[in-house]
Amino acid sequence: MIDRMFSTRRSPEILVFRLFLLVAAVAFAAAPGLAQDHFDAHRGRGRIVVLMVWDGLRPDFVTQRDTPNLYRMAREGVRFDKHHSIFPTLTMVNATALATGAPPGVNGLEGNVFYLPPSAGTPASVSNIAPGEAKPGAPTIAKDAQGRMVWTEGARAIVDLNGADGFKGRLIGLDTITQEVAREGGYVAVIGKQGPTSVFDNRVETVVGGKDILGEPHQDYLFASDDLVEPKSESQKISAAMPPDSKTAIADGQRDMYFARLAVEDALPAAKRAADAGRPALVVFWQHNPDLTQHIAGLGTLPAMQALSLCDNNLMRLRAAIEALGIADKTDLIVVSDHGFATIKFRIVLSEMLVSAGIKKSHDSTDVIVAPNGGADLVYLSPTEFPTPQSRHAVLQKIVNFAEAQEWCGPIFSRESAPPPDERSRRGRGRRAPKPYLGWIDGTFSQRVVGLYNSARSPDLVISFREEPNADNKGLTGPGNPAFLIGEIGQVSTRNKSAELVHPVKGLVYADTGTSKTFTTGMGMHGAAGEREIHNFCAAIGPDFRHGFVDFNPTANTDVAPTITQVLGMLPNIGPGGAVPSGRAMAEALTDGRHGAGGSHTQTMTTDLMLQGVEAVTTIQVSWIGDEPYLDSSTVEHKPLGSSP
Incomplete structure (x- = not known):
């Protein structure tokens, strides 16, 4: 744990202090009474957090002309002016950082494409590729003794890796924020692009009788991505209505619109029911765009600008639904991107x-x-x-x-x-x-x-x-x-x-x-x-965030999960071997009276x-x-x- 938090400023006193924090965190998790006293101010109040991800959004692309709804939201709430992607600035690396609050060295996912040795327990069903390929193909090296390359955005790759024939629920070094909410008895909806959604709820396909493969509670939930829908009772209805892969100017734009509809018509009403019962609720909506269109068409092209507009309209639909359901006073909305672009x-x-x-x-x-x-x-x-x-x-x-x-x-x-x-x-x-x-x-x-x-x-x-x-x-x-x-x-x-x-x-x-x-x-x-890829976008609005505030402190995707944890009033996430998120709650942006982060x-x-x-x-x-x-x-x-x- 100390190694992963490498610092050129570390002194013996800092090492002792960090060791004390680790021991205290473990003891804290083991002392329910102490934890309950500490979180009484937040627990049981039925908060909702909506995490909306615009894949590949650069902060300089948020303008009054191209994204008026997001531009206005960022000025009404909190704009994180120095937000950072996690290196490598890749979708799956940052999805895992957003989901866990931990960097790749702790969560264990270091690329969209990475190599697993034969001892790593890779199931034969996982999409894999030859050593020189960047897209999924035939299992060309599955038969040899050298291991295999895995493309994690491939169909069902993460859930297969984490299943009974793979890592048995421990692909990721610690639980995700959605798994924490499920463990607290809350409502969870994870909707959108295949790959990153599977990171957030990487054990969803193992759920039987309200518990996942690790025996953790997982009862009130919806998971809907391009290649997997759970629970099975929702699968046929959602899969039948899902638009096919889009080859139009805005790549998978129809799917992004459909997933926004699911968030508005299915996830938010279910989140309201949970919140009304005093339970926490988390809705994660991950769009394909503008990333997919920017990849294919290029930055500054008409399709890329249209993709920004489509995402902005989806944000408008989300905010309108929050108002119409009467949950604006208990719903925090965070809009973030996973990485920048060049x-x-x-x-x-x-x-x-x-x-x-x-x-x-x-x-x-x-x-x-x-x-x-x-x-x-x-x-x-x-x-x-x-x-x-x-x-x-x-x-x-x-x-x-x-x-x-x-x-x-x-x-x-x-x-x-x-x-x-x-x-x-x-x-x-x-x-x-x-x-x-x-x-x-x-x-x-x-x-x-x-x-x-x-x-x-x-x-x-x-x-x-x-x-x-x-x-x-x-x-x-x-x-x-x-x-x-x-x-x-x-x-x-x-x-x-x-x-x-x-x-x-x-x-x-x-x-x-x-x-x-x-x-x-x-x-x-x-x-x-590079700075164009490292610097990504983040803004938030809601009852727990300050109004009209610009946060000039450095923040990162690893800080998002700890912030959600604090807003929802949940215990800090501690994984096997004492692994903990390295990110910090962005307390300076919150309204609960906590002091800011201090100088950088x-x-x-x-x-x-x-x-x-x-x-x-x-x-x-x-x-x-x-x-x-x-x-x-x-x-x-x-x-x-x-x-x-």
Whole structure:
């Protein structure tokens, strides 16, 4: 628990204090009387929280012209001006952070696409893909002994992973906020896009007789996504009415409208009944858009702007229903996005490039496995091919040296934080210890800096691709513009599949989508550690939130679940082994008289790597509130050797 909350400011006193907090939290959960006294002010008052997610919404896209309803809501309630996505800035990573309040190093889900070794208990039914692919396909590596790649947004992937043949209810490192509400006897509705919805209620298909696979209560609920509806009594009605996959200009826009109807006509009335009985209620509504349309059409295109309008109309419907049901005085509405967005400048196929560089045996080999995730790649080494720390260090340094020499490379995060013994010896006992935020591979940061380190599931490297935040997509987005791919044979031209550009949008990124031909230059992408993708949107309104307030403190997706927990008056979530959310309740935005978060400060962290004739200097900026880090941005610069002071 202490390791995952890595801080460059940590002192022995802080370590002791954090250990005290952990012990106190465990004792607190074990003392029902104390907990009851503490939460009397909130428990039993029948609060409703509606969490509406606009997938892929950038904060600068919320304007009076394009999203008038959201623009007005953010000014009537609370606008979180410095809200952060969790790195990697991917949907499933941030869905899990939103659901648990914990970063990937604690919750265990580190990518949309990630690799599971054979010992991880992956069920044969889970959608899986070959090592170089970015989309679900045939189970091409299910038969070998090397494990498999999992695409978590695939049909039923999460619920299958977490079923009786998989992780048996423990795929995620701790319970989600919806599971907490269900355990309290409240009402839960999770509606919308497949994948992220399955994270919020990842045991829903195991419910029998009002209890899930872990024996936890789960009685009053609705789950409706593209590929699963529960309980079974609702399945036929909802599935029959659900529109088919949409291939129109607004991708899956009809489904987003249908899911909004479910939230208005089914979920909110059920939440009202629970609240009237003094029970908590949580409604999660996750839209496909604007993410899906921004991916396919590109940022600043007419379809992308239409997708924003559709989402804004769905918000209007939700707020109107809350008023019509007479529950505005007991309903808090939080609108958040999972990540930001940028425009693809070049497509990269890292696995092919490592083959051509002689580092990886072949595109589909399992000596070096690359899980492509758009703006970031997860890299895993085979423990049989590289059985010793020395052999692993050698090949990882080759990968880092190769990547950081390229124009497309952003910051790289390595699994280990300290050099192995032979490296410490080689560097000399008399030298000062390396800065604690550095990784054990030269030129990298430690995964602990961004909450990524997980002893069971962390990849060996997380490579973020480079973002250019202030360059716009004019000349890139539009079918008449050139498109480029960098792969095994170098740079080649491809067809540009993006739509016509209406308004240029700043923020470009290099991206690896594997060998999939879906994405091209000019389309939208995310996943990297650049400021356009890291900074996402969050606003809230309701009886528990201040009015007309702008929160200038750093906040993040990990802070949303603890805030909901406090609003609903529930106990802090503690998982197996004492795992707890690292996020904080955004108390400064609440009306219950609590004091604010206090001041924040910013820290700049830098790595440098000496290459042939060039020094690669990578910088990340991190803001802190107390011991909680918020990754702000990253930059990369190549300097001639000897030019640095």
